[in-house]
Amino acid sequence: MHIKVKERSSNLDDEGFDFKKLILSKINRKLTLLFIIVSLIAPILGIYYFYIITSSTLSKALLNDLDVLFQTAAIAIIVLIAVDAGIIGYLVSRSITKPIKQLYMAAKEVEKGNYDIRVNINTNDEIAELGNALNRTTAALGKMQNEKREIDRAKTEFLSITSHELRTPMTPMKAQLQMLEEGYFGKLNKDQKESLSIIIRNADRLDKIVVDFLEISRIEAARLKFEFTRIDLRTTLKDTVKFMEGFAKEKNIELILKSDKLPIIEADPDRISQVLRNLISNAIKFSNDTSKIEIYAKAKDDHILFSVKDYGSGMTNDDQIRVFEPFYQVDNSLRRKYGGTGLGLTICRGIVEAQKGKIWVDSQLGAGSTFYFTVPLVPVRKIEPIKVLFSQRSIIENKIQDEFKAVLGPLGVGEFNELKNQNSLNKDDLFGYIDSLTKNFILDNDYGLYFKNKIGEIFGEKRGSINNEKDILIQNNRKKVIG
Amino acid sequence: MKTVLVVDDDEDIRESVGMILKINGYRVITAVDADDCLDKLSLETPDLILLDIMMPGRPVSDIIKQVTNIKIVFMSIVRENDAKNKGLCDQSNVVDFLQKPFDLNDLVARVEMLLNEDH
Numbered sequence: 202m203h204i205k206v207k208e209r210s211s212n213l214d215d216e217g218f219d220f221k222k223l224i225l226s227k228i229n230r231k232l233t234l235l236f237i238i239v240s241l242i243a244p245i246l247g248i249y250y251f252y253i254i255t256s257s258t259l260s261k262a263l264l265n266d267l268d269v270l271f272q273t274a275a276i277a278i279i280v281l282i283a284v285d286a287g288i289i290g291y292l293v294s295r296s297i298t299k300p301i302k303q304l305y306m307a308a309k310e311v312e313k314g315n316y317d318i319r320v321n322i323n324t325n326d327e328i329a330e331l332g333n334a335l336n337r338t339t340a341a342l343g344k345m346q347n348e349k350r351e352i353d354r355a356k357t358e359f360l361s362i363t364s365h366e367l368r369t370p371m372t373p374m375k376a377q378l379q380m381l382e383e384g385y386f387g388k389l390n391k392d393q394k395e396s397l398s399i400i401i402r403n404a405d406r407l408d409k410i411v412v413d414f415l416e417i418s419r420i421e422a423a424r425l426k427f428e429f430t431r432i433d434l435r436t437t438l439k440d441t442v443k444f445m446e447g448f449a450k451e452k453n454i455e456l457i458l459k460s461d462k463l464p465i466i467e468a469d470p471d472r473i474s475q476v477l478r479n480l481i482s483n484a485i486k487f488s489n490d491t492s493k494i495e496i497y498a499k500a501k502d503d504h505i506l507f508s509v510k511d512y513g514s515g516m517t518n519d520d521q522i523r524v525f526e527p528f529y530q531v532d533n534s535l536r537r538k539y540g541g542t543g544l545g546l547t548i549c550r551g552i553v554e555a556q557k558g559k560i561w562v563d564s565q566l567g568a569g570s571t572f573y574f575t576v577p578l579v580p581v582r583k584i585e586p587i588k589v590l591f592s593q594r595s596i597i598e599n600k601i602q603d604e605f606k607a608v609l610g611p612l613g614v615g616e617f618n619e620l621k622n623q624n625s626l627n628k629d630d631l632f633g634y635i636d637s638l639t640k641n642f643i644l645d646n647d648y649g650l651y652f653k654n655k656i657g658e659i660f661g662e663k664r665g666s667i668n669n670e671k672d673i674l675i676q677n678n679r680k681k682v683i684g
Numbered sequence: 685m686k687t688v689l690v691v692d693d694d695e696d697i698r699e700s701v702g703m704i705l706k707i708n709g710y711r712v713i714t715a716v717d718a719d720d721c722l723d724k725l726s727l728e729t730p731d732l733i734l735l736d737i738m739m740p741g742r743p744v745s746d747i748i749k750q751v752t753n754i755k756i757v758f759m760s761i762v763r764e765n766d767a768k769n770k771g772l773c774d775q776s777n778v779v780d781f782l783q784k785p786f787d788l789n790d791l792v793a794r795v796e797m798l799l800n801e802d803h
Contacts, residue, residue, distance in 0.1 A: 372784040375785045376700035376788055380703065
């Protein structure tokens with residue numbers, strides 16, 4: 202398995218890696234010094250004895266003449282041997298560190314996700330065995346990565362083809378239904394009309410699901426289209442709200458639009474309107490009659506923040522995490538009552554995240570929900586695929602676990618699992634837990650705030666909204682954590 | 685009586701669209717693919733072509749290249765932008781785009797409008 206190693210020395214600088222350290226690593230220095238010291242002991246002793254012997258046998262006058270010569274020769278011998286020993290020491294140590302350097306660079310590449318890397322170590326020792334083991338591991342990882350890509354591609358393609366195939370029969374079906382409904386084939390009685398309207402309604406629903414499926418397949422395959430234009434998004438907001446007022450009227454709900462002055466940015470107004478329509482129609486769905494919905498927009502740092510606030514039924518903490526998952530329904534009876542495909546918020550997430558924005562919800566059961574999303578001031582033209590079909594909950598749980606490990610060390614995993622078992626992996630419970638840590642002096646206040654900030658970010662809060670400027674403190678305070 | 689050529693590989697769509705147009709007083713001929721369409725066009729000249737843009741066999745662009753004097757309306761499951769991106773909508777006789785599944789009243793209204801424009 203000796204495939205030639207691909208050394209990427211240029212990458213070393215990117216990683217902030219100290220190349221000097223490798224040329225003269227600690228091992229190099231130690232071994233070189235050892236060689237010099239060991240190789241100098243014998244000549245120094247030799248010269249010393251030679252000097253004693255000669256000084257006792259030769260006459261004083263001759264000795265005085267030879268003294269300078271002796272000294273010069275002795276120094277020359279010692280220096281030459283020291284240099285020799287240094288060079289040999291360095292070369293010997295190099296032969297040891299070179300394969301280590303290879304292994305190190307290969308491990309760095311694997312860390313970055315480059316599984317094509319192979320090392321070529323022919324030293325026929327344990328390090329060579331280690332190299333071969335690494336080669337086998339990266340080969341296995343590479344194979345797994347390829348399989349994963351293949352599955353991903355097949356899934357997206359299947360979704361896309363199926364959606365098109367499912368849509369095709371909808372056209373003649375809906376056409377015939379419409380002709381029936383409009384009496385082209387004779388007048389219908391009340392029951393027939395009722396029956397037909399149920400069929401039509403569900404055909405429409407089916408079609409909407411298929412359309413949403415197509416949109417999801419575009420999001421997952423990075424084929425979502427954006428058409429950017431320089432625009433004052435307040436116009437988009439006004440138009441969207443006006444459009445949605447028709448639906449709000451059915452429940453006598455008032456839509457209130459508040460917007461600060463927004464900078465003119467390059468954005469796709471249709472996509473932003475699509476997200477807003479989805480959020481507003483959700484808000485209408487979960488609001489009581491004669492309630493109100495507030496739509497708000499403001500420019501903040503490098504983005505514009507939109508929010509849609511309702512005073513409806515609100516959500517549990519678990520719902521808040523999972524609400525962006527496909528087909529997740531907070532209340533199934535509502536879907537039956539108001540329709541909806543269960544994919545609306547998933548698509549919103551896909552659209553927002555394709556533009557490197559964030560989308561999240563803040564909610565209290567019984568008090569209402571506020572959905573937030575951000576649109577960066579600079580549009581993203583190179584769209585990347587976004588995995589919206591994965592469970593949002595497991596993604597969030599993994600992030601929380603990582604944060605626990607980072608802040609609390611090995612202790613964090615146990616704490617995390619305990620909180621998970623107590624069903625407490627939601628923002629409020631986690632904040633409560635962090636408060637108890639600071640109260641019991643397990644974390645100091647600054648570090649507690651830092652922890653809260655990190656957890657808040659996972660739940661979609663803007664970085665630093667809980668407390669700012671504390672990030673720097675983490676390095677200093679890390680040691681204060683009692684483990 | 686105005687004649688409309690409906691080109692779609694899906695029989696049920698041809699029949700449904702044909703039905704509603706006949707009821708609304710048009711003469712309807714149909715074709716199942718691009719070859720069939722060009723055959724039909726060699727026999728007679730309709731006033732309007734309703735053309736599906738995704739059909740097996742010869743590409744639709746072949747039809748568009750040869751037909752420059754008859755108004756064409758696209759019918760497609762893909763979105764108008766996708767068709768535009770493929771350069772199918774550049775020709776001046778390509779006058780409209782019907783997104784499938786379409787509303788029949790919308791279809792009839794558009795056909796009516798396009799055929800009355802000349803007078």
